[in-house]
Amino acid sequence: MSVISYLEAGKRAVREEMQRDPTVWALGEDLGRGGVFGQYKGLIDEFGPERIADTPISEACIMGAAVGAAMTGTRPIVEMRFSDFALCAIDELVNQAAKARFMFGGQMRVPMVVREPTGMWRSSAAQHSQSLESWYTHIPGLVVVAPATPADNLGLLKSAIRNDDPVVYLEHKNLWPLEGEVPEGEHLVPLGEAQIVRTGRDLTLVTWSATRHSCVAAADALEKQGIEAEVIDLRTLWPWDRDRVLASVEKTGRLIVAHEAVAVSGFGAEIAATVAEALHHRLKAPVQRLGAPRIPIAYAPPLEDEARVTEKKIIDAAKALCLPVAAS
Amino acid sequence: MSVISYLEAGKRAVREEMQRDPTVWALGEDLGRGGVFGQYKGLIDEFGPERIADTPISEACIMGAAVGAAMTGTRPIVEMRFSDFALCAIDELVNQAAKARFMFGGQMRVPMVVREPTGMWRSSAAQHSQSLESWYTHIPGLVVVAPATPADNLGLLKSAIRNDDPVVYLEHKNLWPLEGEVPEGEHLVPLGEAQIVRTGRDLTLVTWSATRHSCVAAADALEKQGIEAEVIDLRTLWPWDRDRVLASVEKTGRLIVAHEAVAVSGFGAEIAATVAEALHHRLKAPVQRLGAPRIPIAYAPPLEDEARVTEKKIIDAAKALCLPVAAS
Amino acid sequence: MTIIQATLEGAGANLDTGRFTAMLDTMWRIRAFEELAVRSLDEKLVLGAIHPSIGQEACAAGICCNMEREDLLLSTHRGHGHTLAKGADALAMMRELFGRDGGTCGGKGGSMHIADFDVGMLGANGVVAANITIAAGAAHALKLRGEKRVVVCIFGDGAINRGPFLEGLNWAKVFDLPVLFVCEDNNFSATTHTAAMTAGPGAAARAQSLGLPAQTIDGNDVVAVDAATRNALAALHAGEGPQFLHCKTYRMTGHTAVDAAAYRDPAEVTRWRERDPITRLGEALRLAGVSEARLEEARTKAYAEMEEVYATARDTAWPDVAGAYRDVQDCGDPQVRPYS
Amino acid sequence: MTIIQATLEGAGANLDTGRFTAMLDTMWRIRAFEELAVRSLDEKLVLGAIHPSIGQEACAAGICCNMEREDLLLSTHRGHGHTLAKGADALAMMRELFGRDGGTCGGKGGSMHIADFDVGMLGANGVVAANITIAAGAAHALKLRGEKRVVVCIFGDGAINRGPFLEGLNWAKVFDLPVLFVCEDNNFSATTHTAAMTAGPGAAARAQSLGLPAQTIDGNDVVAVDAATRNALAALHAGEGPQFLHCKTYRMTGHTAVDAAAYRDPAEVTRWRERDPITRLGEALRLAGVSEARLEEARTKAYAEMEEVYATARDTAWPDVAGAYRDVQDCGDPQVRPYS
Ligand SMILES: Cc1ncc(C[n+]2csc(CCOP(=O)(O)OP(=O)(O)O)c2C)c(N)n1
Ligand SMILES: Cc1ncc(C[n+]2csc(CCOP(=O)(O)OP(=O)(O)O)c2C)c(N)n1
């Protein structure tokens, strides 16, 4: 075990996979100087400018070129800088990358990873703060990953790069400096497998990405108040680990899904609806979702904070769900 | 009352609003010749090429220009041809149109309507068949409308054009020739108001767009089998008429949401999750969703049909929900 | 590098009759295939849209005959001709149009998404200009892999007004990629005269402003298309970077097979009909000494072949519906499963 | 229409000292504002990114002084200078940067989204090149409404590699719209030398290939910028259609205020420092007879003003959090309401 940051973990994943497979390459703006957050720092020295490719500010072409390059015997890692800018390349991702294999009758595959740093990052305002993971889960052909820890960023990014279909890979900008233990040697985390971060019998908290950490903190606090929350980090949003979530809620009888994105039509709705459908008769309380209000993210800190799913909101919701009498 | 088609109703809405308000104009490819489906046929004769504006194949600019024009004292109606091509203009819609009012602190409004013909249309394949309404419901700043009848297409499109914030207006391609009664004279349908198409005490069927008609047919068939389904056509997806839906499910105790889009993270998930949360203790059966499997739409008719939510699937689901013993 | 200058009319008796008789065969095969594809609509064998390239066959034939099988081609919604010329199997293509088993894409793509990776045909595309960036990426991969193959990307005159045109050409030049871009200019974008929606001097000037050598030629002159393609591909192979061709042709049908195209000037249509690329090539071959019988054979063989293709495709079974769930992605179950 | 040809160095004693002393005031105000904005980061008054335009002030001043208040301006993430030059209130802007009550956008936009519709400033934009199509649309509306106003759209050299550049310029020309596009070329796109990612002869050639008259000028010469802008706006008003300016300048700071910009060649930085637009204008005014005191006053007044602005903004309260729910859309309740 060694302790590295979430950012370093992502870089290590890219490095290891590029060492392992000469067809892997990365493309995006400013990569030669390490990328906007330093996620690629130093890689150009090891792999050269052809495999750590600087690009023009041409998101549509970055994505479209990756589709063509993935069809032609390489495995591109696309860097979108901020997930918000991926909106400039959505046709290429949704109408091309995601559909090509199916539409062309399985003649080829489109092995590409689209890294999209996502989420709120202090005072970045409405065009640099979005979380749109639920969009991608809605699109057939896409795998969707949202790691929350250094170990998962290492192990999932490696798995994503090895995956033969397009993966939307959402790293949370606020997590870049987060440190954590990662195993020595090869570390792969399988796609589609949730992690039970903490076990508990009273309540299941399903979450992913940065909100995992708020959930864990909330669970710690709840424990002191006699509520034992099981925290499940989905890690992969599509395919999501239904079995593990359903098994947990069968045990606890209560579900809260907590995520940073807007609650309305967020991916929490999919999970809540699935659980409500599958386990209606086992639920001790209604399924519940916590997400942002349906507002753009504001710039000023106090306004920005209005959109946050905080530890406190999670605690309050959990208490309301588990102790209806006390809470009312 | 007169009987006109869904297509004619849309055209009448545009004509009436253009007559009423000289700042309303339409822009899109081929509009001068009536647009790809004929929805604008003849309007150029009445309003001239400046207000029924042919554009280059530049979806990003069509949308972006509409944003600028909406900020500058006009009310553009954007024609996206197929909702699939709106993906070429998603940055302009989501990062610009939807956010401008908020981001700029309410200094101005962006009154524009984005018409996006949507859904399956025989053998149009994966790039011309999508239903992405749930995406738009997830985006703060957007109103989302999906009419299912000529009268609603008339009354809702008029309301949409008068709305001061951007509206994504999803007409279903398969409904163009559908005929139906529309009132004489001014007919406005308020945004955000669902229609109870059919009342019933056993089951609430929530739906919109073309699937409304499958639901009504299914309800007719179910009636013969002793199941009385209440059919609610949401018409506006954001804001959706929660009160009407909740009141209905409180009465029936059973909910099926049926829509054409992919079920996973479809807007049905939002409704099912909301109802499960709000009415858990009143539900006689689990909430249920019907939508497409998570596959791109295929071209060959038998494969294409696999993605359809048919009358039969609705009937089967309704029977399973209402008569659990008989159905097993 | 010597630049070949050649035109149909200029060739006279020196026309390479072997080469161009083969082109005539190709052009007739395309014409016959598409006429039957259009006919299939009446029989309801095709339920979706068909975009014929009738009148534009010289571009497909003149370009693709210069490509190796390993070279890569990307096309558009109007791609039957390019695909046939690149060597795809006509029967598999017709089966694809009819949505049948054994179609090029197993019936999942249809007319707008025919691809045949075995012959280097990386796909028609239903989104205007989307193939441009994909082509740049395919060429990027070839360069990274150190391969000698090249990519040809054909798109319409309408595509030059979309952003990917700028982004893709700029990209190809910046990375010095082996790709030939071809604007097959048939005067129309659906029902719109493209010229009315296109500012400035046009496709070639735009390409030049992005650093690509560009040439504008008569796209109904297969000899000119052939020569220009050879020049461009030679420049590519000589390491001179991405190239651009602007081929001026005319769409003899409506935008789709059901579009009567009443918005066109009949005189314009007549003028272009007189410049039909097949007729013109036939004339030139006749002048160069090819027999009437051989010329006639080009036509009759093509129609005979395609009639048989048509009949066979029509009698082919539907694909297995389970295919609707295959080749989506390996991760995750696309089926909706009820929980009750 | 007479074309004005003018440069700082060429003007000599004929320099219009009144006009250009005012420009000097503007340029100093921008410099002072931005230096303080950068300083505010140390005090954690600004928590997001600041993109200074230090060294590029001649573009803002030279362009905007030719615009009427009613004329419309669109800018980028690097837009403080343009916005000040267009007449926005410095205190409201600083409050916006600090996210305070009374900020230009009520604290909801911040540095990258300052807009002041009262002075015709339609917004900075966080998405590179996004302002180009919006500007075309604003001009489209002006034309539809029969107004005489014009639109100026300023973007960076990196923006010319995005699709909206092509789509927006083509649009403006096709519809013959009153818009002046300005590429403020500071050599960099974030940490990348834009030239390495830009194929062909550059911004002006691209504009010309789309039918727009285009001129490339020294963007650190405010006299040249002023003259070129006047020419272009005169052409616009004379009905000659959309115009294009390519202003060559240099970004004296990193991409953001926290970027040390170690990727730059120090010699290049020195070379450009010697061409500082404020120093150069000061020299020219001195030569043309403006007193040292007046020149010094331009500087000191600017800093004094901005220090006060800074202090006042710092002491301003946060906006009411209820504002987070306002001005989203009138339809539908953005609040999440628990149902329990
Ligand atoms: C991005 C996008 N916008 C619009 C369409 C609808 N459409 C299909 S073909 C076509 C015309 C294309 O014209 P051109 O590029 O000249 O090709 P042609 O049809 O003439 O071969 C249009 C507008 C589309 N497929 N994709
Ligand atoms: C579409 C998009 N891609 C990437 C970015 C990230 N980004 C912000 S500024 C910038 C550089 C822009 O360069 P240029 O256009 O020359 O403007 P400058 O910063 O030099 O003023 C980049 C890449 C963005 N904001 N939008």
Ligand SMILES: [Mg+2]
């Ligand atoms: Mg065309």
Ligand SMILES: [Mg+2]
């Ligand atoms: Mg720059």
